[in-house]
Amino acid sequence: MAAGVATWMPFARAAAVGWLPLAQQTMPKPPVDKTSRSDEILFVNVSGLRFQTWKNTLDRYPDTLLGSSEKEFFYNEETQEYFFDRDPEMFRHILNFFRTGKLHYPRHECIQAFEEELAFYGIIPEIIGDCCMEEYRDRKKENQERLAEDTEAENAGDAPLPPDATLRDKLWRAFENPHTSTMALVFYYVTGFFIAVSVIANVVETVPCRPLKGSVKDLPCGEKFSVAFSCLDTACVLIFSCEYLMRLYAAPSRCDFARSVMSVIDVVAILPFYIGLVMPENEEVSGAFVTLRVFRVFRIFKFSRHSQGLRILGCTLQACASELGFLLFSLTMAVIIFATVMFYAEKGTKGTTFSSIPASFWYTIVTMTTLGYGDMVPDSIAGKIFGSICSLSGVLVIALPVPVIVSNFARIYHQNQRADKMRAQQKVRQARIRMAKKGATNAFLQHKEDGGLQGGDSDSTALCVKNRSAFEHQHHHLLQCLEKTTNHEFTDEVTYSEVCMMDSVGFRTSRSTSLSSQQGATTTCCSRRSKRRAIRLANSTVSVSRGSVQELATLHITKTPVGTQYPQSRSNLNARTEDLKLNCDDYTAAIISIPTPPANTPDESLPNSPAIPGILRNSRSSTYNTQETVKISSL
Amino acid sequence: MSLTPSSPSPDSVEDELELSAVRHRPEGLEQLEALTRFNRKELQILYRGFKNECPSGVVNEDTFKVIYSQFFPQGDASMYAHFLFNAFDTDKDGSVSFEDFVIGLSILLRGSVQEKLNWAFNLYDINKDGCITKEEMLDIMKAIYDMMGKCTYPLLKDDTPRQHVEIFFQKMDKNKDGVVTIEEFIDCCQNDENIMRSMQLFENVI
Numbered sequence: 129m130a131a132g133v134a135t136w137m138p139f140a141r142a143a144a145v146g147w148l149p150l151a152q153q154t155m156p157k158p159p160v161d162k163t164s165r166s167d168e169i170l171f172v173n174v175s176g177l178r179f180q181t182w183k184n185t186l187d188r189y190p191d192t193l194l195g196s197s198e199k200e201f202f203y204n205e206e207t208q209e210y211f212f213d214r215d216p217e218m219f220r221h222i223l224n225f226f227r228t229g230k231l232h233y234p235r236h237e238c239i240q241a242f243e244e245e246l247a248f249y250g251i252i253p254e255i256i257g258d259c260c261m262e263e264y265r266d267r268k269k270e271n272q273e274r275l276a277e278d279t280e281a282e283n284a285g286d287a288p289l290p291p292d293a294t295l296r297d298k299l300w301r302a303f304e305n306p307h308t309s310t311m312a313l314v315f316y317y318v319t320g321f322f323i324a325v326s327v328i329a330n331v332v333e334t335v336p337c338r339p340l341k342g343s344v345k346d347l348p349c350g351e352k353f354s355v356a357f358s359c360l361d362t363a364c365v366l367i368f369s370c371e372y373l374m375r376l377y378a379a380p381s382r383c384d385f386a387r388s389v390m391s392v393i394d395v396v397a398i399l400p401f402y403i404g405l406v407m408p409e410n411e412e413v414s415g416a417f418v419t420l421r422v423f424r425v426f427r428i429f430k431f432s433r434h435s436q437g438l439r440i441l442g443c444t445l446q447a448c449a450s451e452l453g454f455l456l457f458s459l460t461m462a463v464i465i466f467a468t469v470m471f472y473a474e475k476g477t478k479g480t481t482f483s484s485i486p487a488s489f490w491y492t493i494v495t496m497t498t499l500g501y502g503d504m505v506p507d508s509i510a511g512k513i514f515g516s517i518c519s520l521s522g523v524l525v526i527a528l529p530v531p532v533i534v535s536n537f538a539r540i541y542h543q544n545q546r547a548d549k550m551r552a553q554q555k556v557r558q559a560r561i562r563m564a565k566k567g568a569t570n571a572f573l574q575h576k577e578d579g580g581l582q583g584g585d586s587d588s589t590a591l592c593v594k595n596r597s598a599f600e601h602q603h604h605h606l607l608q609c610l611e612k613t614t615n616h617e618f619t620d621e622v623t624y625s626e627v628c629m630m631d632s633v634g635f636r637t638s639r640s641t642s643l644s645s646q647q648g649a650t651t652t653c654c655s656r657r658s659k660r661r662a663i664r665l666a667n668s669t670v671s672v673s674r675g676s677v678q679e680l681a682t683l684h685i686t687k688t689p690v691g692t693q694y695p696q697s698r699s700n701l702n703a704r705t706e707d708l709k710l711n712c713d714d715y716t717a718a719i720i721s722i723p724t725p726p727a728n729t730p731d732e733s734l735p736n737s738p739a740i741p742g743i744l745r746n747s748r749s750s751t752y753n754t755q756e757t758v759k760i761s762s763l
Numbered sequence: 764m765s766l767t768p769s770s771p772s773p774d775s776v777e778d779e780l781e782l783s784a785v786r787h788r789p790e791g792l793e794q795l796e797a798l799t800r801f802n803r804k805e806l807q808i809l810y811r812g813f814k815n816e817c818p819s820g821v822v823n824e825d826t827f828k829v830i831y832s833q834f835f836p837q838g839d840a841s842m843y844a845h846f847l848f849n850a851f852d853t854d855k856d857g858s859v860s861f862e863d864f865v866i867g868l869s870i871l872l873r874g875s876v877q878e879k880l881n882w883a884f885n886l887y888d889i890n891k892d893g894c895i896t897k898e899e900m901l902d903i904m905k906a907i908y909d910m911m912g913k914c915t916y917p918l919l920k921d922d923t924p925r926q927h928v929e930i931f932f933q934k935m936d937k938n939k940d941g942v943v944t945i946e947e948f949i950d951c952c953q954n955d956e957n958i959m960r961s962m963q964l965f966e967n968v969i
Contacts, residue, residue: 133830138968141965142968145962146882146887149880149958150931157964167804184811185815602968613907614908616915616923617916624914
């Protein structure tokens with residue numbers, strides 16, 4: 129439960145007096161509070177530093193170590209104090225949490241140490257107060273990133289392979305982590321060398337060489353030494369093809385590998401050669417594909433696997449793509465505006481180079497980026513005026529946003545990361561709070577199921593009353609009183625949805641509209657529901673005959689004091705057996721009408737009911753039914 | 764913490780200062796011992812808890828609702844908390860001080876049956892005119908059923924509170940005039956065994 133609620137428990141219980149005149153059923157007995165009500169000062173010795181506090185202060189949070197009976201493990205009889213062998217400085221903060229209800233994060237402490245202390249004392253870090261929450265999250269994120277990097281570096285394949293690794297695994301590792309073995313390193317450098325060679329060959333191919341003897345024209349080297357270059361190219365392509373095929377073979381998931389960017393680039397790099405083999409004569413097409421060879425240069429990006437900086441750069445570019453996109457968009461707007469203006473300004477000039485608006489785009493871009501090639505120059509006065517405005521605004525439009533964007537994307541990038549994490553953590557936070565709330569209700573539902581209601585008449589209740597604190601007892605008693613007042617019970621989501629469905633199917637028996645019909649309805653409803661389950665789940669050959677139903681119900685009542693519906697049904701059963709008979713008929717009909725019984729979804733929060741070998745999964749109603757099942761078979 | 768919801772005055776800054784400077788200090792232990800049926804130690808424990816939760820010494824309605832809602836996570840306890848708040852705030856100043864709190868608790872936990880029934884009647888009588896009408900009872904009933912939430916068994920129908928009110932009135936309204944007066948209420952409750960027995964339920968809460 130949340131902060132300090134334990135203090136208000138007496139008040140909430142006292143206020144329940146307001147329900148008493150309205151209740152239609154008798155109220156359950158209150159739990160006996162064996163603990164003494166007087167307050168006392170406790171001594172807590174943490175590694176020599178002695179703290180003193182009221183017992184009530186610690187009892188405020190019954191699900192922590194200090195608030196529960198767990199602290200008794202640390203009680204030292206001789207010195208009459210609780211001794212903890214932990215950090216006394218941290219304990220100050222923990223104790224302040226109990227006192228004030230707010231947990232603060234000490235800035236000078238290590239975040240790991242703080243979290244460990246919290247875990248020891250049973251306090252979840254999510255309840256750190258808002259004042260310290262951001263600091264805590266920042267430090268935690270930093271810490272996690274650092275740890276992630278460390279583990280990544282560790283797992284980067286330096287660990288030796290298991291001895292039974294196949295050739296495929298070894299090959300893949302060699303490709304992905306070249307520094308793991310000498311062969312891999314050699315292979316890596318060789319491919320690197322050939323990439324460089326291929327790129328340089330592509331470059332040098334286009335350099336003009338001295339012409340052949342007897343000719344005047346300069347030839348590009350590619351044509352002069354065409355044989356040499358083509359041999360080099362063939363060799364490189366063969367090596368790259370081999371490498372690609374080997375990678376494809378070694379890849380653990382060939383589909384994913386084939387779809388990855390690097391493999392696409394690999395394919396694109398070697399494709400022109402093969403296409404060139406297929407159609408050697410068509411100059412145009414192969415020429416186009418030759419330019420695709422330039423993609424080979426991108427193989428250099430494979431080095432980024434081993435360079436941290438390149439990785440970060442890639443990430444940041446990806447992250448601030450939107451900012452860059454916006455810059456581009458605003459530039460485009462400015463370009464279109466100025467191009468239009470310049471075109472219309474220069475329209476009158478004879479022989480102007482501003483032949484169309486798209487042609488003016490070039491002028492605008494060149495002017496705005498302050499390049500000023502001079503191939504297009506305005507002649508008219510209006511053109512010159514607008515041209516100068518264009519170049520001035522170019523300085524502003526480009527020079528201003530760029531540093532802002534550069535500093536922005538660092539800030540926005542981190543902010544986005546933090547905001548997303550906060551959103552995700554907010555969800556987790558809310559989920560935990562919801563779970564804690566559900567935990568409270570589920571604890572209550574579990575308590576009911578364990579038969580804790582009938583008050584100490586059998587051993588089973590003793591078993592079930594486990595480590596429940598006085599606070600929980602009182603809270604459960606309070607909720608029971610509310611149930612009695614309103615004549616309705618708390619259930620969980622599963623049962624609620626099932627009951628809803630039941631209603632919609634249209635089960636209705638004819639029942640009298642007397643005062644007690646409400647109670648009668650609950651009986652028939654419940655027994656119907658549980659019987660339906662029994663029939664569905666038990667898979668036994670219980671014929672839904674009148675006799676067996678009644679016997680079943682009677683057996684129910686005498687053997688298992690589970691739940692509150694049964695005392696009612698006991699009296700109702702004696703009073704109106706006819707009703708049950710009626711129900712039986714409707715019930716049979718209804719069974720036929722239900723198309724598919726809903727799956728009996730297990731409620732994970734409820735543990736196994738003890739001592740019943742379950743053929744059924746855990747579910748609140750299944751505990752009733754397992755008992756029923758046993759009885760059916762004993763019939 | 765707001766005390767009296769006063770009209771917006773021109774010098775709101777001074778008002779704010781005044782409000783923030785106010786720390787409600789309760790009467791001395793002896794006076795409270797005289798006013799309530801708690802002994803010294805119990806008052807000490809109660810006050811320590813109260814002061815820790817509300818350092819300014821008073822609880823306003825919003826805090827009250829939040830506190831009470833924590834006990835009923837499945838439903839919406841705010842309406843009932845509102846009625847409770849009005850029942851505790853005897854001097855109608857918009858906040859529950861420690862005296863109000865402890866006097867209320869004293870009646871509920873240590874009072875005679877007559878006093879408890881009086882208190883309950885006061886709770887149901889929303890406009891404090893001495894009689895409970897069907898509308899008032901319906902409001903209270905709806906507030907109580909709201910606390911159950913929607914996941915109940917059997918399903919809560921829309922007219923369940925109304926039915927419950929009818930049952931209540933049938934039992935309590937002896938002269939069938941459509942309202943329940945305090946005498947009818949106390950008479951009827953004293954004749955009802957169940958209710959009388961349950962009144963002893965919360966004796967040992969503190």
